[in-house]
Structure formats: C-alpha cells, structure tokens
Amino acid sequence: MQADRRQPGEQLWLELPPMSESAPRRLLVFLHGAGSSPEAFVPIALAWQLKFPGATAAVVEALRPSSASAGKDWYDPAGASCGHAERVVEAAEEVARRLDALQAATGLAGSETVVVGFSQGATVALELARRAPGSAAIVVAYAGRLARPVRQGETVAPTIHLIHGELDSVVPTAHSERSYRHLRAAGTDVSLDIALDETHAIGQALVNLGTTRVLQTLFRGRSRKRLPFSYLRSETLQ
Template identity: 35%
Template structure:
C-alpha cells in the first residue's frame, strides 16, 4: 500500500481494513517522519494486515537545518533530561491515542519503533504507561525515565558498539532497569556499528515485530 501524508507524519494502510495492529515509528532529533519509512516498507511485506504510522517530532528542531524533534537538546544534562522527556510526553501520547483511534486498535496491538531520541520517547512510554504496548524496538537510544509502570510490552534494544552519540553502555543500563521491573528484554550490541541502523539491526527489528504482531497479522 502507498504512504499517505497527514498533519503529523505519514500513514501506510494495511492490505485489508480494519488493521489488526499498528506500528508507530519515531525518528531521531533533527530528522522527520520520512527517515524511518523505508523500514516499514521492508517489514510490511510479512505484516500485511498491520498499519504503519511514521510520526514527525512534535516540535520544530531548534538546532537549525529544519527537521523536527521530540524535545530540545539545548543545555540538556543528566540532571534535567528526565524532566524534559516527561514534559514532552503528553504531546506524543496525544498522537499515539489519535493513531490508535484511526487504526481502530488498542495499545495491546501497538508496537513502537524509535531511533535515538525517538527511542527515548518510546521507552518513556513503556516505562510510565500502564497501557504500554505489545512491543517496542529501540535503536541507539537510552532510558531517561524511571520505570514506574508494569505492562506487557516485550522490549528489544539494539545499539551499535561504536556509537559516539549515545554510548552503548546505555543499552545495558536500560536492559537492567526493565529486567529488574519484570519486563521481557532482548538486547543486542552490534560490533563495528555507530549511531545508525544497519542491515542486522533491520533484521532484528523485523524479528521483534513478528513476535509482537505477527500472529495478529496472520490470524
């Protein structure tokens, strides 16, 4: 199916309506919804009854060059990051609610896919929302928020060992926190990979979505 643009990004409808599940993709800082759409083009081949939405960041990027962001990186520190993410979350939650309503599915049929800052927001949702999701795939991200909720989300963390933007040890820190809270976590540190998504990462994300939503698509 072809992508259709809407006010907050792009949507790709399933082969047949209504959708049996929804994947929401969230890009990194300074990018836009188009950045992760190629992933959905690949994954949708084996998930024909799943809808995809790639969202634009809720705010204009304040670092120049156009693009969008989920929260500002200006003067960000370890001390203020969690509060900044929490302040940005209500706008994202509003869009998630709207996309679920559009696809006519529940949080139990939702999967989130984020890259970098998009991963931070996706992990915040899982960590703080009782509704959660069926699954989340977080590329090159970090957990900036305390884990205060327990939901059924299966968490897949994928990170390059040579990431110079968000260090790979953030993968272990996030995995430890979610494991301690009782979540199911798969974590993959990819050797020789920087702050990007390579072919192995695409395949691992595909496998995670198949586990989370594949049965719905084939059911």
C-alpha cells in the first residue's frame, strides 16, 4: 500500500455540487494530468457538468509533488521501465479508497459513477477499472495508456472510452491504440477515438466527444450506431 503523502490540511478532492436538483444524479470523478491540480482542472469538470447537470463532480488531487512544476503527479514518471506498473497500481489503490469515501458521502454507487482521467490520470483510471471494477461503471481515458499488459483470461467490467489527440507529442496515440487492442481482445466494452488535429490537451471538442460517448453508453443501443474505433476531425472551440 502507498503511504499517505499528504500534508496536514491538504485536500483529497475538490467537489462541485450539482447544477440541477431535478436532473439524474451521478458522480463524475476527474483525475488530472501530471504536474497539474484540481483547481486547474475545474473548467473541464464544469464543461462535463453542463452535459450532466445532476452530477456531483469531484476533481481528485494527485499524490506527490511534481518535480517539473508546482502541481502534483500521480506517480513518479522516472524510470518508466522499472517499477512503473507498481507505482500506477499504488495510485489506483489510493483513488479507489477516495472513491469509496466519495460514494459514501454522496450516497451514489459505482453503477452511477463515471471516472474521467487525463494523461497520468487516465493511466491511473484504466488501472482502477482493472483493480476495482465496482468503483465505476464507465471510464473515459484521455491520452492514457495501460500500465501493464492485459493478462490471459482477465476481464475488465467497466465500459472504457479511449480518446486521444492525433497530434499528441507527449503521449503518442500508439499507446491508446495498443490499449484498445488489448482490451478488445479481453472482451471489454471499449471504444477508441483518435481526434484529428488535436494535441495533448482537452478542449471543448474533446469534452463533447467524451460526454457523447458516455451518453451513448447510458442510453444503450449505441452498439448499432457507433464505431468502436474511429478517426474524427475536430476543432478546439475558444
């Protein structure tokens, strides 16, 4: 288990209340990227809430100070070939504990929970789907990767939506393409969208794409209407 690296008074997550009391209740949980913070990710969380106004949104704070910026990292990215998977597993276990606390506080179950991760946060979200499948019904991974290969006979219960910018020079699209192949071979309900002209960032176009995939999942029957693997030309809205 990973030791608690928080200092006294540090937040576990930043919570945004529902925008509407009459809309369906859900829990949207966001895992920000490396070197970032919950406050920096709030605009994305708010953009998602506009599509799910009855949802409580929680941006979870990463675990360790970043060596490259003033923000936080989920795990030490150095020496990715040595101990990388173990560090991601430890981060996912801590997120699972915080999710349990969030769900207890809001009265919302894993079946009503959507986890959205970006970059390092997406990698942790994918590991969470494997280690704690009951924590969320849907995982959206922007610019993520699998920390370890899918084992023979392994099943991944949550629906997974992989989204990647075609021009991402920080995390190449090959990582999402490889993750898609492995998850699909394991029988996972998984989709992959490569957004043409998009980089290592989440603009309004990618928010729209992610929320659309989640809505397609919630309103079943999407399997006849969407391609599980697609290339989309998108424009980042100002």
